[in-house]
Amino acid sequence: QVQLVESGGGLVQAGGSLRLSCAASGRTFSTYTMGWFRQAPGKEREFVARISWSGGSTYYADSVKGRFTISRDNAKNTVYLQMNSLKPDDTAVYYCAADSRGWFRITASAYNYWGQGTQVTVSS
Numbered sequence: 200q201v202q203l204v205e206s207g208g209g210l211v212q213a214g215g216s217l218r219l220s221c222a223a224s225g226r227t228f229s230t231y232t233m234g235w236f237r238q239a240p241g242k243e244r245e246f247v248a249r250i251s252w253s254g255g256s257t258y259y260a261d262s263v264k265g266r267f268t269i270s271r272d273n274a275k276n277t278v279y280l281q282m283n284s285l286k287p288d289d290t291a292v293y294y295c296a297a298d299s300r301g302w303f304r305i306t307a308s309a310y311n312y313w314g315q316g317t318q319v320t321v322s323s
Contacts, residue, residue, distance in 0.1 A: 201225045201312040203295045208317030211285055215321070219280040221295030221314055229273035232298040234310055235280045237291035237319075244294070246305040248280060258305065262288075285321045292316040 207219040219235070230252050238244040248269040249258045257269050268281040278295060296310035303309075 201228070201231070201297050201299065203297060203312055203314035205293065205295045205314045205317040208293060208319045210320045210322065213286055213321055213323050215285050216281070216283045217285065217319060219282065219293055219295075219317060219319075221278045221280075223276045223278070223295075223297065225276070227299070228276040228297075230299070232301070232303050233269075233271060233278040234296045234298065234305070235269060235278075236294045236296060236307060236310075237289075238294070238316075239291040242291075244307050246307070247293070249303075249305055250278065251303070260305075282319070285319075287321045287323045289319060290321050291319060293319050 202224040204222045211217055234249040235247040236244050237247050246260050250269045250271055254271050266284045271278040294316045295314040297312040298310045
């Protein structure tokens with residue numbers, strides 16, 4: 200069983216930055232693909248970014264490419280999402296997710312462990 204706990208959300212003005220963290224329990228974190236998703240009110244959950252188990256491969260949604268950076272520290276069992284040049288459209292609950300089955304996809308169904316989410320609000 201893997202537990203994921205996100206932190207770092209908050210209220211920021213447009214153009215600002217935030218760094219989200221996701222701390223994972225378990226000794227096999229370093230073998231998991233990790234992802235970030237977000238869900239805005241009234242909208243479906245959408246993919247944001249993904250990172251391979253080694254950190255050597257990353258992939259981003261077009262809407263955040265060039266502004267967000269996903270990274271991980273396997274020694275600390277933590278994955279990060281650095282968010283720069285934030286826009287009001289980035290307002291959402293952000294979720295960390297783990298794929299322990301090695302599916303390496305960007306659909307939510309590929310991830311079998313989820314955190315509780317952290318709210319990010321970007322004011323205009």
